[in-house]
Amino acid sequence: MAMYWDPFREIDRLAESMRDATQGPRVMPIDLHRDGDHYVLAADLPGVDxxxxxxxxxxxxxxxxxxxxLRSESGTEWLVRERPSGSFQRRITLGDGLDTTQISAHYDNGVLSVIIPISEMAKPRKIAVTSTPHADKQVTAK
Structure with a gap:
């Protein structure tokens, strides 16, 4: 396999790595959807311990x-190194009506799944409608 060296690509890669180093933690991509009575947040974190x-x-x-x-054995000569390493962080403001005491998380195959339940008070519910007999409509026996 022939590898071609492109000095402009290397300059772009160097500039990108320097920009990333000064920006602090990287943002992780997420998906968020509602599934019944809870929300599911999925964050991509491939290669993360x-x-x-x-x-x-x-x-x-x-x-x-x-x-x-990223692993780096001594004597390794990198030909291409594009996978970012370092810190990743995401902050999300949760709305009202969520049960923050019951949030759970699971990491599997490079994806972090965070389950955010909807609180019982915020779930839709039926309200019973009652009727009381009117005092002015009393039935008299004949």
């Missing part, structure tokens, strides 16, 4: 943090 994943809730703020460290 599950032990480095941290999910916390402070009031209505959900924060996800993760760290990806």
């Amino acid at each position: 599950p032990g480095s994943v941290d999910v916390d809730v402070d009031g209505q703020l959900l924060t996800i943090r993760a760290e990806r460290t």
